[in-house]
Amino acid sequence: MSASGPAEVILEVESISLSFGVMKVLDNISFDIRRGEIRSIIGPNGAGKSSMLNVINGFYHPQQGSITFKGETRKQMAPQVAASQGIARTFQNIALFKGMSTLDNIMSGRNLKMKTNLFWQALHIGPARAEELVNREAAEKIIDFLGIQAIRKKPVGKLPYGLQKRVELGRALAAEPELLLLDEPMAGMNSEEKEDMCRFVLDVNSEFGTTIALIEHDMGVVMDLSDRVLVLDYGKQLADDVPDRVRANQKVIDAYLGVPHE
8 A cells, every 4th residue: 555545446346245046145245456455355164255256257147236347347247358357366176277287277378368360370370379489488487486397397187286276376377467366375285385375475466566366264374465354254244454453353253263252
């Protein structure tokens, strides 16, 4: 946040409600994400965190409310529109092409950057070859940034879990997003892998200027990384504030953090 006041709002969620049949997953949720911040979303299992990310990038379509991204308001977002306008996503369960190499997986994140038609791509000559070289260079820079040069040619299905998570982050970064949605990027990692991922999240935010929305269960990670924290509890908005105030909020303590009253 600058000395002159809050940063520009890149995304605003207004009164979003989402139901599947009679089950209400999100109930009148409103918050914003400011350009350049790390914005965490926390809550117990079933709170609606991943559903909220799915609404933002268009996988779920809410029955009520609207989303404004970079000044354009929509009742719902289509995934391809979200991607083309600068929203990228990683998933709670790794969603990589397991038989493809690390490099090819990261190159797949460059698809929206490739403008030549299928004819030129099939021939692999002329403008298609020049375009591929540019995109391959961008992918190699991400590989260097993430420190995964040694596995660039290895099939990702044979990599340890922590490295697969890093490759998935690389694929998302390949799209050059303005807003990066990270759904539990550290789930299942050991302490060393978590430290590495925390460093990458901070570096992506500071070096690339990427705005980040993060779902994470490790409260130490959340409190260390976040500029602001949104708390959901069974589809309802429980709190929305800076980390220290969220940590001290008795409603949050009772519903999620599990610290007894003093």
